[in-house]
Amino acid sequence: xxxxxxxxxxxxxxxxxxARKFAAEGYSITLAGRxxxxxxxxxxxxxxxxxxxxxxxxxxxxxxxxxxNFYHSLPEKPDVVISVFGLLGDQEEAQSDWKSCQEILxxxxxxxxxxxxxxxxxxxxxxxxxxxxxxxxxxxRGRQSNYLYGSAKAGFTSYLSGLRNRMFRHGVxxxxxxxxxxxxxxxxxxxxxxxxxxxxxEVGERVFKAVKAKTxxxxxxxxxxxVMIMIRNIPEGVFKKMKL
Amino acid sequence: MKKSISNWNNYPVVEAKEISxxxxxxLSLKLTHSSIPHxxxxxxxxxxxxxxxxxxxxxxKVLAFDETHGIITCQSGVLLSELLQIxxxxxxxxxxxxxxxxxxxxxxxxxxxxxxxxxxxxxxSNHIVSMSVLTGTGETLICSKNQNSDLFWATCGGMGxxxxxxxxxxRLKGIHSSHIRQKQIKAENLxxxxxxxxxxxxxxxxxxxxxxxxxxxxxxxxxxxxxxxxGTDETPVENKLLAKEKSLMTVPFHxxxxxxxxxxxxxxxxxxxxxxxxxxxxxxxxxxxxxxxxDSILEWNKIYGKKGFVQYQFVLPLETxxxxxxxxxTRINKMGxxxxxxxxxxxxxxxxLISFPMKGYTLALDFPIREGxxxxxxxxxxxxxxxxxxxxxxxxARMKKEIFWKTYPHAxxxxxxxxxxxxxxxxxxxxxxxxxxxx
Ligand SMILES: Cc1cc2nc3c(=O)[nH]c(=O)nc-3n(C[C@H](O)[C@H](O)[C@H](O)COP(=O)(O)OP(=O)(O)OC[C@H]3O[C@@H](n4cnc5c(N)ncnc54)[C@H](O)[C@@H]3O)c2cc1C
Ligand SMILES: NC(=O)c1ccc[n+]([C@@H]2O[C@H](COP(=O)([O-])OP(=O)(O)OC[C@H]3O[C@@H](n4cnc5c(N)ncnc54)[C@H](OP(=O)(O)O)[C@@H]3O)[C@@H](O)[C@H]2O)c1
Numbered sequence: 001x002x003x004x005x006x007x008x009x010x011x012x013x014x015x016x017x018x019a020r021k022f023a024a025e026g027y028s029i030t031l032a033g034r035x036x037x038x039x040x041x042x043x044x045x046x047x048x049x050x051x052x053x054x055x056x057x058x059x060x061x062x063x064x065x066x067x068x069n070f071y072h073s074l075p076e077k078p079d080v081v082i083s084v085f086g087l088l089g090d091q092e093e094a095q096s097d098w099k100s101c102q103e104i105l106x107x108x109x110x111x112x113x114x115x116x117x118x119x120x121x122x123x124x125x126x127x128x129x130x131x132x133x134x135x136x137x138x139x140x141r142g143r144q145s146n147y148l149y150g151s152a153k154a155g156f157t158s159y160l161s162g163l164r165n166r167m168f169r170h171g172v173x174x175x176x177x178x179x180x181x182x183x184x185x186x187x188x189x190x191x192x193x194x195x196x197x198x199x200x201x202e203v204g205e206r207v208f209k210a211v212k213a214k215t216x217x218x219x220x221x222x223x224x225x226x227v228m229i230m231i232r233n234i235p236e237g238v239f240k241k242m243k244l
Numbered sequence: 245m246k247k248s249i250s251n252w253n254n255y256p257v258v259e260a261k262e263i264s265x266x267x268x269x270x271l272s273l274k275l276t277h278s279s280i281p282h283x284x285x286x287x288x289x290x291x292x293x294x295x296x297x298x299x300x301x302x303x304x305k306v307l308a309f310d311e312t313h314g315i316i317t318c319q320s321g322v323l324l325s326e327l328l329q330i331x332x333x334x335x336x337x338x339x340x341x342x343x344x345x346x347x348x349x350x351x352x353x354x355x356x357x358x359x360x361x362x363x364x365x366x367x368x369s370n371h372i373v374s375m376s377v378l379t380g381t382g383e384t385l386i387c388s389k390n391q392n393s394d395l396f397w398a399t400c401g402g403m404g405x406x407x408x409x410x411x412x413x414x415r416l417k418g419i420h421s422s423h424i425r426q427k428q429i430k431a432e433n434l435x436x437x438x439x440x441x442x443x444x445x446x447x448x449x450x451x452x453x454x455x456x457x458x459x460x461x462x463x464x465x466x467x468x469x470x471x472x473x474x475g476t477d478e479t480p481v482e483n484k485l486l487a488k489e490k491s492l493m494t495v496p497f498h499x500x501x502x503x504x505x506x507x508x509x510x511x512x513x514x515x516x517x518x519x520x521x522x523x524x525x526x527x528x529x530x531x532x533x534x535x536x537x538x539d540s541i542l543e544w545n546k547i548y549g550k551k552g553f554v555q556y557q558f559v560l561p562l563e564t565x566x567x568x569x570x571x572x573x574t575r576i577n578k579m580g581x582x583x584x585x586x587x588x589x590x591x592x593x594x595x596x597l598i599s600f601p602m603k604g605y606t607l608a609l610d611f612p613i614r615e616g617x618x619x620x621x622x623x624x625x626x627x628x629x630x631x632x633x634x635x636x637x638x639x640x641a642r643m644k645k646e647i648f649w650k651t652y653p654h655a656x657x658x659x660x661x662x663x664x665x666x667x668x669x670x671x672x673x674x675x676x677x678x679x680x681x682x683x
Contacts, residue, residue: 045305
């Protein structure tokens with residue numbers, strides 16, 4: 001039987017890019033998200049394009065209590081789990097409003113930890129599987145314009161690295177993806193430099209390749225690697241004075 | 245946040261706020277100001293430009309494909325290039341395709357695009373089973389030739405002014421091969437090419453490249469290109485239904501406009517002819533090179549420089565075509581404003597409300613924007629109007645409203661229907677303002 005990929009936060013543009021690539025490569029797909037209308041359209045699209053096996057299930061990253069049941073009642077146990085959901089949020093609003101701050105932290109970090117713990121325990125038992133987390137370059141250094149989102153992603157990146165370390169000897173692979181800019185609805189009202197901005201289709205291709213090659217960490221566009229080296233190496237004394 | 249956007253010809257450039265959607269339910273909430281749907285920006289002008297635009301590219305899911313009958317249902321933002329990848333390997337083709345595959349289904353309907361097979365298959369609207377439109381009244385209505393037919397006809401060729409086309413069901417054309425049997429015939433002059441068109445109306449695809457710089461006995465010399473879908477036995481490759489994705493070349497920057505002076509155009513034409521030294525050439529070619537020769541040079545529009553260019557496409561009724569084309573080509577010839585791409589085609593008959601095609605000849609040419617051009621084109625407009633023809637709205641960035649109202653016979657009826665479905669002008673564009681379509 002074909003291998004199955006579970007995509008968490010499957011209605012996102014990036015998730016569609018990823019799902020199309022895996023479906024094209026013959027995987028069956030389980031789409032998990034919180035809006036059934038959109039999942040159904042994506043499901044139909046994947047079926048038409050790739051004659052694939054696709055199903056859709058409801059999933060809310062913030063519904064922690066239900067994560068265990070959600071996972072264990074899936075129609076099919078996945079071989080690859082890709083955690084895509086996330087929330088950029090509004091930094092300024094979140095600075096003064098705890099509810100929206102909490103939503104950012106929970107949607108990018110706590111929710112992922114909650115569901116991936118369940119997945120990891122199962123994969124550990126089954127001695128196989130791949131876990132992919134979509135984190136962010138924003139987690140590499142906090143900036144005033146989005147450090148609440150960034151710090152949650154930093155937590156997520158750390159979590160994935162620890163998980164990779166734990167799961168290695170069980171034959172489970174963990175891939176951390178720091179996409180850089182991707183042309184999705186999350187950044188539709190931002191101007192981003194063309195060479196640094198990838199398409200969801202590129203994300204799908206890069207993630208697939210990295211899963212196959214068992215790479216540990218990737219940027220979608222390789223150019224992000226020197227860019228982030230530079231950003232990480234700016235002395236804090238200088239960095240704190242910059243308008244970023 | 246506003247950003248600068250323009251369409252394929254880089255003119256005009258407007259500051260616009262862009263909204264996108266992938267779920268119609270959330271879309272209605274986002275439509276707080278007047279806006280215009282925006283597909284892949286492949287029109288040449290201001291039809292999909294306004295201070296607020298609704299980008300449809302995320303609304304791109306293919307919802308169903310009846311492979312037995314060749315009927316596909318999709319969301320309006322899907323590109324024809326994506327559909328080809330899906331349908332060609334299963335033995336189907338687009339019923340009508342323009343000269344680029346990088347347009348959306350919504351754009352194909354809103355411009356009611358025509359292809360090289362117009363004289364046989366009509367325009368895109370001819371193949372629509374039904375579609376849904378989010379209108380200016382906030383309702384989502386299903387329409388077809390039989391249901392809400394006024395909305396249907398005002399939406400086909402209606403340049404987005406009835407609302408946002410959402411889901412579309414349309415018929416495909418069966419093929420046995422991804423290749424096209426092509427015949428290229430050299431024509432010495434305009435009379436000759438028109439004769440050839442006339443003799444070849446049986447041919448499924450026909451179009452001519454015409455050299456608009458020649459005068460004297462070679463005035464209007466051209467190459468007529470005919471095509472038929474090939475059979476499996478004539479297809480030279482093993483995989484008979486291959487939707488190949490060519491490696492794409494990009495034109496990396498805006499060429500300075502002096503590159504495109506009369507000299508380079510002459511050179512281009514000469515090269516083109518050298519390739520076709522025989523009177524008639526037959527070959528079997530992949531559909532991609534046949535229908536979309538320019539698509540492999542991504543962003544070729546940049547060779548016209550930063551100022552941009554305009555494409556001028558008009559159609560003349562059959563009765564006046566010959567005289568009209570001579571008149572217009574002579575003027576272009578005199579101005580020395582000749583263009584890289586002059587494409588001539590004979591349309592078939594079409595019954596509709598506001599679409600561009602009518603029985604007769606259509607000519608399309610590119611002009612780099614420079615001083616004096618717009619005045620010159622105003623003159624041409626007048627000639628086109630006097631000969632009973634009209635200008636293609638999807639290629640228009642500058643026509644005066646008087647010309648539009650004089651040349652589109654059902655304009656008043658069109659205006660009445662868009663008012664019915666959009667009483668508060670929720671949808672508006674630079675084009676509709678320029679032509680006073682929304683009152
Ligand atoms: C190289 C090239 C060759 C071409 N060849 C041909 C040809 O042979 N024949 C031909 O007919 N055309 C041709 N065209 C023109 C092109 O096919 C049309 O302009 C087409 O409408 C562009 O579609 P788009 O998706 O890019 O939409 P845009 O250019 O963004 O928009 C075009 C119009 O469609 C409307 N629109 C877009 N989406 C929707 C929607 N979902 N609902 C309602 N309205 C919508 C817009 O408001 C606008 O009025 C060519 C263009 C190029 C660049
Ligand atoms: N775009 C970029 O430039 C960029 C850069 C770096 C990292 N990322 C990360 O990439 C991932 C994908 O983002 P995207 O760019 O594709 O943007 P997106 O379309 O906004 O995707 C975010 C997705 O997360 C889902 N989501 C949010 N909260 C959820 C919850 N509680 N339960 C279930 N699903 C939830 C959203 O669901 P709904 O559809 O129901 O709202 C949405 O589909 C995110 O983790 C993002 O942080 C993006």
